[in-house]
Amino acid sequence: MADSPDVDLELWGKSRGLRGSRYPLICHLLDTAAAAEALWDGYISPGLRRVVAAELGVDEGRARGLLAYWAGLHDIGKCTAGFQKQDEDGFARLNGYPSVDAEAIKHAFAAHVWLGQALVGAGYRTGRKSAPAFRVAQLLGGHHGTFAPFNHWEFTDPLGSVPALGEGRWEEQRQAIAETVYELVGRPEPPQRISAAGAALACGLVILADWLVSQDSFLLERIGEGLPKRGDVSGLKRHLSRSRAVLPAVLREAGLGRLGFKPGGFTDDFPFQPNDLQKSLSERLPALLDGDPGLLLITVPMGEGKTEAALFAGRLMGEAAGMPGYFFGLPTMATSDQMLRRVDEFRSRRVEGADSLTLLHSMAWLNAAYTGEGEESGVLTSDPMAARWLMGSKRGLLANLAVGTIDQALLAVLRGRHNVLRMLGLSGKVLIVDEVHAYDAFMQGLLKRLLEWLGALRVPVVLLSATLPAGVGRRLAEAYLVGAGIRDPQVPQVVYPGWIYASPKHAASVPVRCPERRLRVETRDVPLDAEGRPDRSAALREALGPLVREGGCAAVICNTVAEAQLTYLALREWLDEVVPAEADAPQLRLLHSRFEAHRREKITQEVVSWFGKDAADRSRRSAILVATQVIEQSLDLDFDLVVSDLAPIALLLQRAGRCHRHAKFDAERPQWARDMRLVVLNPVDADGKPVVPRAWPFVYPAALLRRTREVLARLPEGRVIIPGDVQGLVDQVYDESFGDADTPITEEDLERLADEQTKDLYAQMAAIPAPLGIDDLSKLSGDDFVTEYSTRLGADSGRIVCCTRDADGRLMLGDESLPVDPQGKKGDRTWFTKDQVRLVLNHSIPVPGTWLRGASDGAATPPTWAASPHLSEIVVVELSGEQGVGLLGDREVRLCKDLGLSDLPAGVC
Structure with a gap:
C-alpha cells in the first residue's frame, strides 16, 4: 500500500445511542484492533492461542498482530456512500466524495468484496479460494454472523463488479484507512495459509472485539475524553494508545479474563475421598495428557460420582491443554438447573481469576436460585458488571464456566448466524457432555460434527453416560480423532464400568470396580382401554398395595403426559376408596412438563424435599409421585420402588437408578422394600399379545420397545446385576447388527434404522462441513437450516x-x-x-x-x-x-x- 493522505474523521462509524454525536470510523477500527490485542493478552487461553497460531501457520506473536490488523479492517465497508447516508447530518459533512448511483450494499459485504484485492498490497497471496487474501476478506465480511459466497470476479475487480463501493475519494479513503491501521498495529507479515478452522476462530474474535468497543458506555467515555482533531498517523496513534490503556478494564467489566485452578488433588476439589472411578482417573489419567488433548468417555452406573469425576478429570485435561474452564452440556433445562449448583460449589472451592458462571437455556433467568433479588442476568459471578454484559444474546458461552442445555453447544455447528462466536466460546475450555445416551440420531449427528471440530481445535472433551451403547461411544470417539487428523482412528474398547481415553498420541481402556447391586425386575401385563391407552389400575394397585398399608415411597413413570394425568386421577380415586377418612393417606403428586413454569418449579422443589438425598423425616412419609420422563435424568431422587411403563432398556435402567439410589436411606425402608425393585408395565391386547399403544411410537421407536420386552423376558430369575449386566443389555437392544435366532429382524427394526438414517442425514444437511472440507467460508452460513431443522429434530x-x-x-x-x-x-x-x-x-x-x-x-x-x-x-x-x-x-x-x-x-x- 502506497503512502496515503490523512484519514477523514468525518467518516463516521457509530452514531446510534451517542446523544447526537458521531464516532469516527477510523477510531472505531483502531478500538477494535486494540480490543483484539487485549483479548489475546488477557482472555484467550494459552492453549487456544497456540491453536490459533498453528491454524494461521505463524507463531503466537505474529498471530496477535494479524488478529489486531484484521479486526482493524472489519468495518472498512462503512467507507461507502450507502452506509454514510444512513446518518443524514453526518453525510452532509463529507466533502469531495463523488455521488454513487448504484444500489447500496451492506457494509459487511462491502468489506468482503473490497478487501480481497486490497490485501494484495500488504503482501497477501491470491489464487485459490482459500488463499490468504480471499480468506481474510471472507472472514471479515462475516463479522455480522454470516459469510458471503466466494466470487472470484468480485474479489479481483471489486470496483468494476460492485459499483456501490464508490470510486474517487471513497476509494482513496479506504486505502488511507487500511494503510493507517496496518502501520499502527506494526505492519504484521501476512500468513502463507489460513485454515478454515483458524478463519472461524479469527472471525469469532473479531466479532467479540467489535461488540466490546461498540457499547454505548465505551463510546461515550471515549468521546468525553476527547477524540483526535486530525486524521494523521500521530494523532491516531495517540487514540490507539488510549484505547489500549482502557481495554483491560473493559474486559474485566465484561467478565472476560483468564481462569485458573488452585493446585491440589481430588480431595482438594471435593470434601470426600475418591471412589474407585475417581481414584483410577487420579492415578492413570495424568500420564495420558502429555500430547495433544483428547477425549475421555466415562461409562459407569447411575450414582457412581460421574459429575465429580468429570469436573476433576476436566480440570486435569484443561490444565494440560492450557484451556482451563468448562462448558457442561446436559439434555434438559431441569438437569442444567441442578448442575449449576454443583458447578458453583466447585467454583467456590477451586477457581481463581475470571470466574463468571453462566446458565444457558431459554428459561435460565427465571431460576431464582441463581438470579436472586429479581435480577435476570443468568450469571453467577463475583463481579456484578460481568453479569450485565454476559447476559447478552449469544455471549454466555464466552464465560470461562458455563452450564446449559447441549443445544447451546450444538448451535456452533449449525449453519446459522454467529456460530463462529459460539465456536470461539467452546474452544478455550473443556467440553463436558452428560447423559450422552439421551440424544437421538439427529443430535448424535450434530454432536459427532461438533466433536470433529473440537478435535481439530485441540479442545479436551469429556463424555458421560450410564447406559451408552458401545457402538455409539466408539463413533463419537472416532469423530473426535478424525477431526484431530487421524485418518484411521483406533478407538480403545469401551469398558463398563470404566473409562476410555483417546487422543492422537494415546489410547487407553480402564475398567473400574463399582459396588454390585441386584435389581429385581417384574413385568406386569396391562390391557388397553377403549381409547387405546394402557389401563394401569389393577397392576398399580397390586404393586402399591404394600406402600398403602405399611408406608414407603414410590415413583410411577408414564411415557406420555396424558397418561400420567389419567394415572394420577386413577390413583387419587383408589386412595380415596381404600384409605379410611381418619387415616393418613399416602401423599400423591404429579410432575410433568405441562404445568405453568412457576407451578412446575414449586412441585419440583417439593418433590426434592420429599425424595431428594437431603430429605428429612423420610421414615414417617408415605408418598407416591406420578411423573413422566422429567425425573429420568433431571432430579436426584430416591424411591423404595419404581414402577415404569415399558421403555427402551437404557431408559428403564435410568429410571431404575432412582430406586434405592442413596444407601443412607436403606435402614429406613419398609420391610416390603428391602430389595431394589423395578416393575415394568407391559401393554397387551385383548388376546394377551404385546402391543404398542398408539401414542408411544411418537415417543420411542416400536422396535426398541419390542427388543426391550424380549430382553426382559430372558432375564435370569428376573434380575439385573448392576453393573455387570448393564452394557450387555443395552447393546442387545441397540445393536444394529441384529437378526439372529433370538431377535429376528422385523419391519419395525427396518423402520427404526430408516428413521435414524434420515435423522442423521438431516444432521449432515443442517451442520457445517468438517473443518478440512471447507474451501469457501460461506459453507458455514445458512439461516434457513436453523429455522427448518431445529436442534432437536422432532421436538416440535x-x-x-x-x-x-x-x-x-x-x-x-x-x-x-x-x-x-x-x-x-x-x-x-x-x-x-x-x-x-x-x-x-x-x-x-x-x-x-x-x-x-x-x-x-x-x-x-x-x-x-x-x-x-x-x-x-x-x-x-x-x-x-x-x-x-x-x-x-x-x-x-x-x-x-x-x-x-x-x-x-x-x-x-
Missing part, C-alpha cells in the same frame, strides 16, 4: 399462556393483567420490562407444536409481543366458561392446579 414444540377475563374484560394471568403494552420507554424506543416478561414466562406452558397448528382466533400472539425475543412466539389462550375451556384449533384444553394443562375430556380436573 411451542409455548402458551392461559388467561381468563375479569369483570372489566381484561385478560388476566392469575391475579395480574396480561402485559400487552410495553412499560419500558426511552425516547422513541419501547420494550417490555423484565417484570412483565417474567410474569408471562412464569405462566408459560410448553405444548406440542401440533397443538398450535391451525390455532383459532382465541389463541394468538399479541401483536405488541412481536419485537420481544422472549415473548414473540408465545401464544395466548383464553379460557372461558365455568370449566375454563380454551381452544387450540379444534382441541379443547383445560388448566387446573393438580393436573396442569390437559386436553382430557371435561370433568377430569
